[in-house]
Amino acid sequence: MVKAGIIGSTGYAGSELVRLLMGHKDVEIVWYGSRSYIDKKYAEVYRNMFEIVDAVCMDDNMEELADQVDVIFTATPQGLCASLVNEEILSKVKIIDLSADFRLKDVKVYEEWYKLEHKAPQYLDEAVYGLCEVNREDVKKARIVANPGCYTTCSILTTRPLVAEGLIDPNTLIIDAKSGTSGAGRGAKLPNLFCEVNENMKAYGVATHRHTPEIEEQLSYACHKPVTINFTPHLVPMNRGILVTAYASLKPGTTDEEVRAVYKKYYDHEKFVRVLDEGECPETKWVEGSNYVDVNFKIDPRTNRIIMMGALDNLVKGAAGQAVQNMNLLFGFDEDEGLRQVPMFP
């Protein structure tokens, strides 16, 4: 039985980790970290856990935790994981960081977009970007896994095959993304109140959202050249779900069949990426509560652009589910252990 500790277990991503790990046959959570709720029963913070989780919230002591567990998940704001991690800790436990601290290889890019000094740049090279479908083998050997962002997971899985195969010009890529509100976290902020979000929609972080360089970096690895894109996130009145609509110029003459063949090549053997049938547009509800990503595309011959679409549950494949998938790789479990939930509809 692998022992797991969660730092930041009372955020939405943290609580989703708890939900998923409760159904994982080889893992036991032994530490529910939460600075805000130390000594409070976890089930009082998340009452869905009543009579399921009996533990009390602990503080965020990574050193102590390293002695007690085999894997630490950090589901905390940017900066915390980097400020806590050190060689001694890494010698004892695996770390799966759900924050952005180890996602970007270039510390300058991190500090520019996150407006934070990076406290552990020495581990940037070593950390593995935990997009399982891309870096599966490297993840297995990692000490630090940088769990990808929600928007980035959806954006990359939706567009990467065509970038990698040279079917689209990556510098024409425009990603228009829409997210449910759980992505904004459980902080008590006015813009996230029900009455402000319900019956409303807006773009935010236009041209400045931090997931932009993460997408660019990963796509640049796929095509071996620098990539600069437009990325615009939007807030949608729903709890869960990210939908990505991506636009790019298609290599002239490329057919539907060729594009479909590329998607199949990359994803036919991937359980969690479903390439939909022709003509079907991904819908967030069809993946809700599950680790699936649904992708599809449509070519517009009038403009010679391709419209690529992807949908996932931001708390599962976009956060906690992918973290569990990474953990499964790290510990040699079946990759879908604890992740076999059928999407819940309606």
Add this chain to the structure above:
Amino acid sequence: MVKAGIIGSTGYAGSELVRLLMGHKDVEIVWYGSRSYIDKKYAEVYRNMFEIVDAVCMDDNMEELADQVDVIFTATPQGLCASLVNEEILSKVKIIDLSADFRLKDVKVYEEWYKLEHKAPQYLDEAVYGLCEVNREDVKKARIVANPGCYTTCSILTTRPLVAEGLIDPNTLIIDAKSGTSGAGRGAKLPNLFCEVNENMKAYGVATHRHTPEIEEQLSYACHKPVTINFTPHLVPMNRGILVTAYASLKPGTTDEEVRAVYKKYYDHEKFVRVLDEGECPETKWVEGSNYVDVNFKIDPRTNRIIMMGALDNLVKGAAGQAVQNMNLLFGFDEDEGLRQVPMFP
């Protein structure tokens, strides 16, 4: 491996059965019945099942089905199950009927409230009312299980201990129930359109809703005398969830502790009924996607009434989950097999 067939697999309750049974280690669905979608791929009707269910919808032939499966679930409108069932079928398979056909023992009451002639009244006596927490032992031996209604499950589990123990006067009972919209089914009807339901709330079926006699009959068994109640359902702009707020006159002098002790007596050993801590009001979101029912109460000393509250997911404990629980009893599986989902929040 128990083989299961579902008649009416493309309604919301039917599809929820599919979702739950896909995660049940001892059951295999071999027949996806659906009159409306014969020969259509199930995953085209419910695209969450893409790459999960590969089957094609079949018609509703119960006789043929009886030769192929061990258990038949009927998730169909009232009247169908009663019109199909016969002795030969019952000699071969177990039937779990999610409709109301076998819930009421008195055929006259059925025909009066449902405005339907009952086609198989000879099985009314034999059929077992499948509220597992009440009739567990009888369910185990049944041929026909009448799976309770969604509102009734919530109403009965919330109020029955106090009725049974004589702490409330059952004829003062007023049940004000609120339901998400999935309870209205997947029929394409104007009142169920998004724009008609969203940002709206209403009562319906006032003083005439068909779950009324079902609640009355079950509560009358608990207190050994006739019970007549008021029951008012309401439609709420959410997908899933039923909340019951029930009011009754409390036996004079009854204390909080006595009431709590009664709830504990009935439910302490019941996995799926959670008696919340003092002061906590059940919320539908805390049980979403799971088979739990959360109950609690508050005494109002000013009026000497007690307010009892209960919450469940209408598609799980209120329909498909309870059907699986009944199946587990019928076949001797762990009662919670396939039903260990942690409620999903948010």
Add this chain to the structure above:
Amino acid sequence: MVKAGIIGSTGYAGSELVRLLMGHKDVEIVWYGSRSYIDKKYAEVYRNMFEIVDAVCMDDNMEELADQVDVIFTATPQGLCASLVNEEILSKVKIIDLSADFRLKDVKVYEEWYKLEHKAPQYLDEAVYGLCEVNREDVKKARIVANPGCYTTCSILTTRPLVAEGLIDPNTLIIDAKSGTSGAGRGAKLPNLFCEVNENMKAYGVATHRHTPEIEEQLSYACHKPVTINFTPHLVPMNRGILVTAYASLKPGTTDEEVRAVYKKYYDHEKFVRVLDEGECPETKWVEGSNYVDVNFKIDPRTNRIIMMGALDNLVKGAAGQAVQNMNLLFGFDEDEGLRQVPMFP
């Protein structure tokens, strides 16, 4: 042109007052009070007002305000209005208080339910309870109008005719009320976050909600004896709207026609109270954005109880709209001036 000042103009009720008064031909808002946003442009706090309201938020100085305006609306938390008002102010302006400070005649009841010391009990007798349909003539002559609560307006208008005419026993009255989330205000609190409210429903303040004594007091005036009721509010995932479902024992032998005749007697001449046709249940969406209250009823002959139903928009007839209606009475305008909005659907 009547000059109006609003203390607490940046809450949801305050902003609804602004919306309604902008469409009132005889009123001009000259003071947008808001402790939280002093010196900030009002249109930056409520961006629907961009290019409509050009003013800047002011503090809550009631004395200074009294010199500049003819009427002051206080849309603030309990206690503030009572702490500010004095004889000099009342000699200069009319006050319409949207808080509960002057709604209850008995200072002990106020202090018990609100856990606050009342700072101006000397005005309790004089203040007029501003339920226009009940106290129209008194409102016209008032200096202080106590604008009724949202739940209370709906509860009283729905039940009062039958209480007044002795058709129901008021001490059997049980009011189960459901409200949209704007009733909880614009404070940044975790329970009001989108993800906590959406797809969720719960009761709250069970047996302790402060609108209880207000309903009881007003109904006791109607039947000339003390009234004690049960009142349970619920939170519903919608922005606006209150639905009341009320239950009471009906005077034996009372017919549908008699009940309808009583409702007609009280409301046939009331523009803002609509008695729906037989069989129609009020829906909150059908009154949204307007000052209407829709009411109807159903007799249950099985239990000899009557179910009364009412729906209104909590921010309009439940708060700002009624405040404008009171202002119209105070200043001799047409009672529906500024309140002729057709309900918005969908």
Add this chain to the structure above:
Amino acid sequence: MVKAGIIGSTGYAGSELVRLLMGHKDVEIVWYGSRSYIDKKYAEVYRNMFEIVDAVCMDDNMEELADQVDVIFTATPQGLCASLVNEEILSKVKIIDLSADFRLKDVKVYEEWYKLEHKAPQYLDEAVYGLCEVNREDVKKARIVANPGCYTTCSILTTRPLVAEGLIDPNTLIIDAKSGTSGAGRGAKLPNLFCEVNENMKAYGVATHRHTPEIEEQLSYACHKPVTINFTPHLVPMNRGILVTAYASLKPGTTDEEVRAVYKKYYDHEKFVRVLDEGECPETKWVEGSNYVDVNFKIDPRTNRIIMMGALDNLVKGAAGQAVQNMNLLFGFDEDEGLRQVPMFP
């Protein structure tokens, strides 16, 4: 008093016309046309109109209507208006067509995108495209006004100034649009059920939506050359509101100030188009229920693209409100008569 008739008064756009015209001081609706509800009381179809509209639904007889009214609104599916209109009718009344029949000048484009034979192509040249901010003077003299589509109104008003002034390359334009569900109409279709739409999001009509050629045609007039764009609509779980996010390559060297100056040049004198302050992103809720369009932009220097954003209420400025605005122009009323509603928040 201008007399108005509405053909198709029981769709969502038709009912919004009724709501708006009830508040218009110079217009009286004398004909509520509705094929589906002939002889039914209008207030039974839209119960918000109870005690407000007393009329009964009539059939769609345009010839008879032409004798009784001054202006006919057709809020019907494509094809109907073109099939009914003739010279005699046009000699008697003004027609404001909310369908697409007269929006596209080229009959071949219409027939290709709408898969319909056009029954009155002889009026295509004469009909005026009723985007008031663009064609104000022509509308005043028109006999047939082609009321623009909801997506198109938002898309054109958001992008047209920069197209017209040559600041963006129109053939790089990508419009990603999101709409509330009322745009899908009041037909009882499965995909529009509450449980299918709620907590869900999807693209639809990708690369084939009929508003595409309408946007292209209007933008081509603005820049005097053919324009081909990408347009992708999405369905969002809210009742009302359209949000447009548009991307295009910016003329090298263009500054924020230059872009803002262009928007101001076009819209400073336009009541219904609000250019938001720098950094503010349009939100659909801030215009709900009103005739406003909010627009703004952000330049991304990294890609040298500009992101333009616009928001409107699809039933008001996107349909009925714009129709009333056109009517005001036709009859010489104040352009904002009947359209002074302050947006409703929340």
